[in-house]
Ligand SMILES: NC(=O)c1ccc[n+]([C@@H]2O[C@H](COP(=O)([O-])OP(=O)(O)OC[C@H]3O[C@@H](n4cnc5c(N)ncnc54)[C@H](O)[C@@H]3O)[C@@H](O)[C@H]2O)c1
Protein backbone atom coordinates (compact mmCIF):
# COMPACT_ATOMS: atom_id res chain seq x y z
CA UNK A 1 0.00 0.00 0.00
CA UNK A 2 1.24 3.52 -0.86
CA UNK A 3 2.99 5.08 2.07
CA UNK A 4 2.54 3.68 5.55
CA UNK A 5 3.85 7.04 6.83
CA UNK A 6 1.60 10.07 6.43
CA UNK A 7 2.70 13.61 5.67
CA UNK A 8 0.36 16.61 5.81
CA UNK A 9 1.39 19.64 3.77
CA UNK A 10 -0.43 22.82 4.78
CA UNK A 11 0.19 25.31 1.94
CA UNK A 12 0.73 23.59 -1.41
CA UNK A 13 2.85 26.23 -3.14
CA UNK A 14 6.38 26.63 -4.49
CA UNK A 15 8.28 25.71 -1.31
CA UNK A 16 5.82 23.19 0.14
CA UNK A 17 5.58 21.53 -3.26
CA UNK A 18 9.36 21.37 -3.62
CA UNK A 19 9.78 19.88 -0.13
CA UNK A 20 7.02 17.34 -0.87
CA UNK A 21 8.71 16.27 -4.12
CA UNK A 22 12.03 15.85 -2.31
CA UNK A 23 10.32 13.73 0.39
CA UNK A 24 8.57 11.56 -2.20
CA UNK A 25 11.90 10.93 -3.95
CA UNK A 26 13.31 9.23 -0.84
CA UNK A 27 10.30 7.95 1.10
CA UNK A 28 7.33 5.82 0.24
CA UNK A 29 5.10 8.17 2.22
CA UNK A 30 1.58 9.33 1.49
CA UNK A 31 1.54 13.12 1.15
CA UNK A 32 -1.80 14.87 1.70
CA UNK A 33 -2.13 18.51 0.72
CA UNK A 34 -4.30 21.23 2.21
CA UNK A 35 -4.58 24.73 0.80
CA UNK A 36 -7.12 27.54 0.84
CA UNK A 37 -6.63 27.65 -2.89
CA UNK A 38 -8.08 24.31 -3.97
CA UNK A 39 -6.72 24.78 -7.50
CA UNK A 40 -3.19 24.55 -6.10
CA UNK A 41 -4.09 21.16 -4.58
CA UNK A 42 -5.60 19.94 -7.84
CA UNK A 43 -2.56 21.02 -9.84
CA UNK A 44 -0.16 19.53 -7.28
CA UNK A 45 -1.98 16.19 -7.43
CA UNK A 46 -1.82 16.22 -11.23
CA UNK A 47 1.91 16.92 -11.07
CA UNK A 48 2.50 14.07 -8.58
CA UNK A 49 3.55 16.46 -5.82
CA UNK A 50 0.85 15.22 -3.44
CA UNK A 51 -1.00 11.90 -3.41
CA UNK A 52 -4.30 13.41 -2.38
CA UNK A 53 -5.77 16.54 -0.86
CA UNK A 54 -8.26 17.34 1.83
CA UNK A 55 -10.66 20.19 2.43
CA UNK A 56 -10.50 19.53 6.18
CA UNK A 57 -6.94 19.39 7.44
CA UNK A 58 -7.90 18.45 11.03
CA UNK A 59 -8.38 14.69 10.45
CA UNK A 60 -5.27 14.43 8.29
CA UNK A 61 -3.30 16.29 10.98
CA UNK A 62 -4.39 13.84 13.67
CA UNK A 63 -3.21 10.91 11.49
CA UNK A 64 0.02 12.53 10.32
CA UNK A 65 3.57 11.46 11.19
CA UNK A 66 4.97 14.68 9.74
CA UNK A 67 3.19 18.03 9.39
CA UNK A 68 4.77 20.74 7.23
CA UNK A 69 3.54 24.32 7.40
CA UNK A 70 4.40 25.89 4.07
CA UNK A 71 2.18 28.94 3.91
CA UNK A 72 3.14 32.60 4.55
CA UNK A 73 4.61 33.07 8.04
CA UNK A 74 1.75 34.98 9.73
CA UNK A 75 -0.59 32.23 8.55
CA UNK A 76 1.82 29.48 9.62
CA UNK A 77 1.82 31.02 13.08
CA UNK A 78 -1.98 30.86 13.21
CA UNK A 79 -1.90 27.15 12.25
CA UNK A 80 0.23 26.43 15.31
CA UNK A 81 -2.71 27.50 17.48
CA UNK A 82 -5.08 25.36 15.44
CA UNK A 83 -2.84 22.28 15.54
CA UNK A 84 -2.33 22.62 19.30
CA UNK A 85 -6.08 22.11 19.81
CA UNK A 86 -6.08 18.76 17.97
CA UNK A 87 -5.15 15.31 19.24
CA UNK A 88 -1.99 14.73 17.25
CA UNK A 89 0.03 11.49 17.24
CA UNK A 90 2.40 11.17 20.22
CA UNK A 91 5.43 10.96 17.98
CA UNK A 92 4.36 13.52 15.36
CA UNK A 93 7.03 15.86 13.97
CA UNK A 94 5.91 19.36 13.03
CA UNK A 95 8.03 21.71 10.96
CA UNK A 96 7.62 24.81 8.84
CA UNK A 97 9.51 26.39 5.96
CA UNK A 98 8.95 30.02 6.92
CA UNK A 99 11.47 32.75 6.17
CA UNK A 100 11.38 34.03 9.77
CA UNK A 101 11.91 32.04 12.92
CA UNK A 102 11.62 34.11 16.13
CA UNK A 103 7.84 34.58 16.21
CA UNK A 104 7.12 31.05 15.01
CA UNK A 105 9.50 29.47 17.51
CA UNK A 106 8.18 31.57 20.41
CA UNK A 107 4.71 30.31 19.68
CA UNK A 108 5.87 26.74 19.01
CA UNK A 109 7.83 26.70 22.29
CA UNK A 110 4.73 27.97 24.13
CA UNK A 111 2.29 25.53 22.52
CA UNK A 112 4.46 22.45 21.88
CA UNK A 113 7.41 23.11 24.20
CA UNK A 114 6.47 20.36 26.64
CA UNK A 115 6.63 17.82 23.81
CA UNK A 116 9.46 17.12 21.37
CA UNK A 117 7.30 17.73 18.29
CA UNK A 118 8.46 21.05 16.85
CA UNK A 119 11.49 21.81 14.73
CA UNK A 120 11.37 25.05 12.77
CA UNK A 121 12.90 25.11 9.31
CA UNK A 122 13.91 27.49 6.55
CA UNK A 123 15.40 26.33 3.27
CA UNK A 124 17.56 29.25 2.08
CA UNK A 125 16.71 28.97 -1.57
CA UNK A 126 13.69 29.80 -3.61
CA UNK A 127 12.48 31.87 -6.46
CA UNK A 128 10.29 34.83 -7.28
CA UNK A 129 7.76 32.35 -8.68
CA UNK A 130 4.81 31.04 -6.71
CA UNK A 131 2.57 27.99 -6.68
CA UNK A 132 3.10 24.26 -7.12
CA UNK A 133 3.57 24.63 -10.88
CA UNK A 134 7.08 25.95 -10.20
CA UNK A 135 7.97 23.36 -7.52
CA UNK A 136 11.15 21.35 -8.11
CA UNK A 137 12.59 18.43 -6.14
CA UNK A 138 16.07 19.90 -6.65
CA UNK A 139 15.22 23.47 -5.59
CA UNK A 140 17.26 23.23 -2.38
CA UNK A 141 20.18 21.16 -3.66
CA UNK A 142 23.40 22.40 -2.01
CA UNK A 143 21.55 25.29 -0.39
CA UNK A 144 21.61 25.88 3.36
CA UNK A 145 18.54 24.64 5.20
CA UNK A 146 18.27 26.17 8.68
CA UNK A 147 16.70 24.11 11.47
CA UNK A 148 15.55 25.65 14.77
CA UNK A 149 14.52 22.84 17.14
CA UNK A 150 12.43 23.71 20.18
CA UNK A 151 14.28 22.95 23.42
CA UNK A 152 12.91 19.44 23.87
CA UNK A 153 13.21 18.54 20.18
CA UNK A 154 17.01 18.74 19.87
CA UNK A 155 17.17 14.96 19.90
CA UNK A 156 14.89 14.70 16.86
CA UNK A 157 16.86 16.85 14.44
CA UNK A 158 18.33 13.75 12.75
CA UNK A 159 14.84 12.35 12.27
CA UNK A 160 13.76 15.51 10.42
CA UNK A 161 16.97 15.50 8.36
CA UNK A 162 16.15 11.93 7.36
CA UNK A 163 12.70 13.04 6.18
CA UNK A 164 14.27 15.91 4.23
CA UNK A 165 17.37 14.15 2.87
CA UNK A 166 15.93 14.23 -0.69
CA UNK A 167 16.40 18.01 -0.69
CA UNK A 168 20.19 17.40 -0.73
CA UNK A 169 20.47 20.61 1.27
CA UNK A 170 23.14 21.44 3.86
CA UNK A 171 21.38 21.44 7.20
CA UNK A 172 22.45 23.90 9.84
CA UNK A 173 21.03 24.38 13.34
CA UNK A 174 20.64 27.99 14.47
CA UNK A 175 19.06 30.03 17.21
CA UNK A 176 15.89 31.76 15.92
CA UNK A 177 17.21 35.23 16.83
CA UNK A 178 20.47 34.70 15.01
CA UNK A 179 18.53 33.35 12.04
CA UNK A 180 16.28 36.40 11.80
CA UNK A 181 19.21 38.79 12.05
CA UNK A 182 21.24 37.00 9.37
CA UNK A 183 18.31 36.56 6.96
CA UNK A 184 17.25 40.15 7.70
CA UNK A 185 20.67 41.31 6.51
CA UNK A 186 21.07 39.06 3.45
CA UNK A 187 17.50 38.46 2.31
CA UNK A 188 14.71 40.50 3.90
CA UNK A 189 16.33 43.93 3.79
CA UNK A 190 17.69 43.48 0.24
CA UNK A 191 14.14 42.65 -0.77
CA UNK A 192 12.91 45.97 0.59
CA UNK A 193 15.67 47.77 -1.32
CA UNK A 194 14.74 45.95 -4.55
CA UNK A 195 11.05 46.82 -4.14
CA UNK A 196 11.89 50.46 -3.37
CA UNK A 197 14.10 50.72 -6.48
CA UNK A 198 11.25 49.44 -8.61
CA UNK A 199 8.87 51.95 -7.01
CA UNK A 200 11.34 54.74 -7.73
CA UNK A 201 11.63 53.73 -11.37
CA UNK A 202 7.84 53.39 -11.60
CA UNK A 203 7.55 57.01 -10.46
CA UNK A 204 9.92 58.16 -13.20
CA UNK A 205 8.36 55.92 -15.84
CA UNK A 206 5.18 57.96 -15.86
CA UNK A 207 7.26 61.03 -16.80
CA UNK A 208 9.37 59.43 -19.51
CA UNK A 209 8.47 56.24 -21.33
CA UNK A 210 12.11 55.68 -22.39
CA UNK A 211 12.67 54.50 -18.82
CA UNK A 212 10.89 51.24 -19.63
CA UNK A 213 13.08 50.59 -22.67
CA UNK A 214 16.30 51.23 -20.81
CA UNK A 215 15.44 49.38 -17.59
CA UNK A 216 17.23 46.32 -18.90
CA UNK A 217 20.23 44.24 -17.72
CA UNK A 218 21.48 45.80 -14.50
CA UNK A 219 18.11 46.97 -13.28
CA UNK A 220 16.58 43.59 -13.98
CA UNK A 221 19.39 41.78 -12.13
CA UNK A 222 19.09 43.88 -9.01
CA UNK A 223 15.28 43.84 -8.91
CA UNK A 224 14.31 40.27 -9.95
CA UNK A 225 13.24 39.48 -6.40
CA UNK A 226 10.76 42.37 -6.43
CA UNK A 227 8.58 40.08 -8.56
CA UNK A 228 8.11 37.68 -5.60
CA UNK A 229 4.85 37.07 -3.76
CA UNK A 230 3.66 40.27 -2.02
CA UNK A 231 1.75 38.15 0.53
CA UNK A 232 4.89 36.28 1.52
CA UNK A 233 6.88 39.52 1.88
CA UNK A 234 4.12 41.33 3.77
CA UNK A 235 4.25 38.57 6.37
CA UNK A 236 8.05 38.43 6.53
CA UNK A 237 8.29 42.18 7.17
CA UNK A 238 5.62 41.99 9.88
CA UNK A 239 7.51 39.14 11.58
CA UNK A 240 10.96 40.68 11.38
CA UNK A 241 9.91 44.28 12.08
CA UNK A 242 12.45 45.38 14.69
CA UNK A 243 15.49 43.95 12.89
CA UNK A 244 14.35 45.50 9.62
CA UNK A 245 13.85 48.89 11.23
CA UNK A 246 17.37 48.81 12.62
CA UNK A 247 18.80 47.72 9.22
CA UNK A 248 16.88 50.58 7.62
CA UNK A 249 18.57 53.04 10.02
CA UNK A 250 21.97 51.59 9.03
CA UNK A 251 21.10 51.86 5.34
CA UNK A 252 20.00 55.49 5.72
CA UNK A 253 23.30 56.33 7.37
CA UNK A 254 25.14 54.45 4.57
CA UNK A 255 23.19 56.51 2.03
CA UNK A 256 24.21 59.71 3.84
CA UNK A 257 27.85 58.62 3.42
CA UNK A 258 27.25 57.88 -0.25
CA UNK A 259 25.60 61.27 -0.68
CA UNK A 260 28.68 62.91 0.78
CA UNK A 261 30.96 60.90 -1.52
CA UNK A 262 28.98 62.02 -4.56
CA UNK A 263 28.97 65.64 -3.39
CA UNK A 264 32.76 65.57 -2.88
CA UNK A 265 33.24 64.06 -6.34
CA UNK A 266 36.65 62.68 -5.34
CA UNK A 267 37.55 59.98 -7.89
CA UNK A 268 39.86 58.02 -5.58
CA UNK A 269 37.29 57.83 -2.81
CA UNK A 270 34.51 56.87 -5.23
CA UNK A 271 36.77 54.17 -6.68
CA UNK A 272 37.55 52.85 -3.19
CA UNK A 273 33.84 52.65 -2.37
CA UNK A 274 32.96 50.61 -5.47
CA UNK A 275 36.14 48.55 -5.27
CA UNK A 276 35.42 47.59 -1.66
CA UNK A 277 31.94 46.44 -2.67
CA UNK A 278 33.32 44.49 -5.62
CA UNK A 279 35.99 42.74 -3.52
CA UNK A 280 33.46 41.56 -0.95
CA UNK A 281 30.82 40.60 -3.54
CA UNK A 282 33.39 38.62 -5.55
CA UNK A 283 34.55 36.78 -2.43
CA UNK A 284 31.07 35.48 -1.54
CA UNK A 285 30.73 31.73 -2.06
CA UNK A 286 28.54 30.74 -4.99
CA UNK A 287 26.11 27.91 -4.40
CA UNK A 288 28.33 24.81 -4.50
CA UNK A 289 29.03 22.95 -7.69
CA UNK A 290 26.15 20.77 -8.78
CA UNK A 291 23.53 23.26 -7.71
CA UNK A 292 20.79 23.58 -10.27
CA UNK A 293 19.00 26.80 -11.07
CA UNK A 294 15.37 26.67 -10.03
CA UNK A 295 13.99 28.29 -13.14
CA UNK A 296 15.00 28.59 -16.75
CA UNK A 297 13.47 31.70 -18.28
CA UNK A 298 14.45 33.27 -21.55
CA UNK A 299 13.36 36.79 -22.45
CA UNK A 300 12.83 37.64 -26.10
CA UNK A 301 12.36 41.14 -27.46
CA UNK A 302 9.63 40.96 -30.08
CA UNK A 303 7.93 43.32 -32.44
CA UNK A 304 4.38 43.78 -31.29
CA UNK A 305 2.69 42.56 -34.44
CA UNK A 306 0.33 39.67 -35.28
CA UNK A 307 1.94 36.27 -35.80
CA UNK A 308 5.07 36.89 -33.75
CA UNK A 309 4.24 34.36 -31.03
CA UNK A 310 3.43 31.66 -33.53
CA UNK A 311 6.70 32.42 -35.36
CA UNK A 312 8.62 31.87 -32.12
CA UNK A 313 6.77 28.71 -31.12
CA UNK A 314 7.30 27.34 -34.64
CA UNK A 315 11.07 27.90 -34.36
CA UNK A 316 11.08 26.11 -31.00
CA UNK A 317 8.95 23.24 -32.29
CA UNK A 318 11.19 22.83 -35.37
CA UNK A 319 14.10 22.35 -32.97
CA UNK A 320 12.10 19.95 -30.77
CA UNK A 321 12.36 22.25 -27.74
CA UNK A 322 9.55 21.92 -25.18
CA UNK A 323 8.42 24.93 -23.24
CA UNK A 324 6.58 25.00 -19.93
CA UNK A 325 5.15 28.51 -20.20
CA UNK A 326 5.06 31.50 -22.49
CA UNK A 327 3.92 34.93 -21.45
CA UNK A 328 3.99 38.54 -22.61
CA UNK A 329 5.36 40.28 -19.54
CA UNK A 330 5.33 43.86 -20.70
CA UNK A 331 3.05 45.37 -23.26
CA UNK A 332 5.36 48.26 -24.10
CA UNK A 333 3.95 51.19 -25.91
CA UNK A 334 5.03 51.68 -29.50
CA UNK A 335 6.38 48.65 -31.23
CA UNK A 336 8.18 46.37 -28.79
CA UNK A 337 7.06 43.73 -26.30
CA UNK A 338 8.91 41.17 -24.21
CA UNK A 339 8.08 37.48 -24.21
CA UNK A 340 9.13 35.34 -21.30
CA UNK A 341 9.51 31.69 -22.23
CA UNK A 342 10.07 29.13 -19.47
CA UNK A 343 11.82 25.79 -19.94
CA UNK A 344 12.20 22.63 -17.89
CA UNK A 345 15.99 22.40 -18.31
CA UNK A 346 19.01 24.63 -18.88
CA UNK A 347 19.83 22.70 -22.09
CA UNK A 348 16.40 23.53 -23.54
CA UNK A 349 16.82 27.18 -22.62
CA UNK A 350 20.29 27.43 -24.17
CA UNK A 351 19.14 25.65 -27.34
CA UNK A 352 16.14 27.98 -27.62
CA UNK A 353 18.38 31.02 -27.16
CA UNK A 354 20.68 29.81 -29.92
CA UNK A 355 17.81 28.91 -32.31
CA UNK A 356 15.98 32.21 -31.81
CA UNK A 357 19.13 34.30 -32.17
CA UNK A 358 19.90 32.46 -35.42
CA UNK A 359 16.53 33.67 -36.68
CA UNK A 360 17.36 37.28 -35.73
CA UNK A 361 15.63 37.55 -32.35
CA UNK A 362 17.31 39.35 -29.49
CA UNK A 363 17.21 37.30 -26.29
CA UNK A 364 18.51 37.55 -22.76
CA UNK A 365 18.56 35.41 -19.65
CA UNK A 366 17.71 37.00 -16.32
CA UNK A 367 19.82 35.64 -13.42
N1 LIG B 1 9.68 31.81 -2.22
C1 LIG B 1 10.85 31.67 -1.63
O1 LIG B 1 11.88 32.00 -2.21
C2 LIG B 1 10.91 31.07 -0.25
C3 LIG B 1 12.09 30.45 0.16
C4 LIG B 1 12.15 29.87 1.43
C5 LIG B 1 11.05 29.93 2.27
N2 LIG B 1 9.92 30.55 1.85
C6 LIG B 1 8.75 30.52 2.76
O2 LIG B 1 7.90 29.49 2.29
C7 LIG B 1 6.55 29.77 2.62
C8 LIG B 1 5.69 29.58 1.39
O3 LIG B 1 6.11 30.44 0.37
P1 LIG B 1 6.04 30.02 -1.17
O4 LIG B 1 7.16 30.72 -1.84
O5 LIG B 1 5.90 28.55 -1.31
O6 LIG B 1 4.71 30.76 -1.60
P2 LIG B 1 3.50 30.20 -2.49
O7 LIG B 1 2.60 31.35 -2.69
O8 LIG B 1 4.02 29.48 -3.68
O9 LIG B 1 2.82 29.14 -1.53
C9 LIG B 1 2.09 29.48 -0.38
C10 LIG B 1 0.86 28.61 -0.34
O10 LIG B 1 0.18 28.83 0.90
C11 LIG B 1 -1.21 28.83 0.61
N3 LIG B 1 -1.97 29.46 1.66
C12 LIG B 1 -2.17 30.79 1.89
N4 LIG B 1 -2.97 30.97 2.94
C13 LIG B 1 -3.30 29.74 3.40
C14 LIG B 1 -4.13 29.27 4.45
N5 LIG B 1 -4.76 30.10 5.27
N6 LIG B 1 -4.26 27.94 4.61
C15 LIG B 1 -3.61 27.07 3.78
N7 LIG B 1 -2.84 27.45 2.77
C16 LIG B 1 -2.67 28.77 2.57
C17 LIG B 1 -1.30 29.55 -0.72
O11 LIG B 1 -2.55 29.32 -1.36
C18 LIG B 1 -0.13 28.95 -1.47
O12 LIG B 1 -0.48 27.77 -2.15
C19 LIG B 1 6.53 31.18 3.20
O13 LIG B 1 6.47 31.11 4.59
C20 LIG B 1 7.88 31.77 2.78
O14 LIG B 1 8.32 32.72 3.73
C21 LIG B 1 9.81 31.09 0.60
Ligand SMILES: O=C(O)C(=O)C[C@]1(C(=O)O)C=C[C@@H](O)C=C1
Pocket residue numbers: 098099123124125126127128129186187188225228
Ligand atom coordinates in the same frame (compact mmCIF):
# COMPACT_ATOMS: atom_id res chain seq x y z
O1 LIG C 1 15.80 33.67 -5.16
C1 LIG C 1 14.84 34.30 -4.74
O2 LIG C 1 13.93 34.67 -5.45
C2 LIG C 1 14.75 34.60 -3.30
O3 LIG C 1 14.43 35.69 -2.97
C3 LIG C 1 15.01 33.53 -2.36
C4 LIG C 1 15.18 33.91 -0.90
C5 LIG C 1 16.45 34.76 -0.74
O4 LIG C 1 16.38 35.89 -0.32
O5 LIG C 1 17.52 34.22 -1.04
C6 LIG C 1 14.01 34.66 -0.42
C7 LIG C 1 13.38 34.37 0.73
C8 LIG C 1 13.52 33.07 1.35
O6 LIG C 1 13.24 33.04 2.67
C9 LIG C 1 14.71 32.37 0.98
C10 LIG C 1 15.34 32.65 -0.17
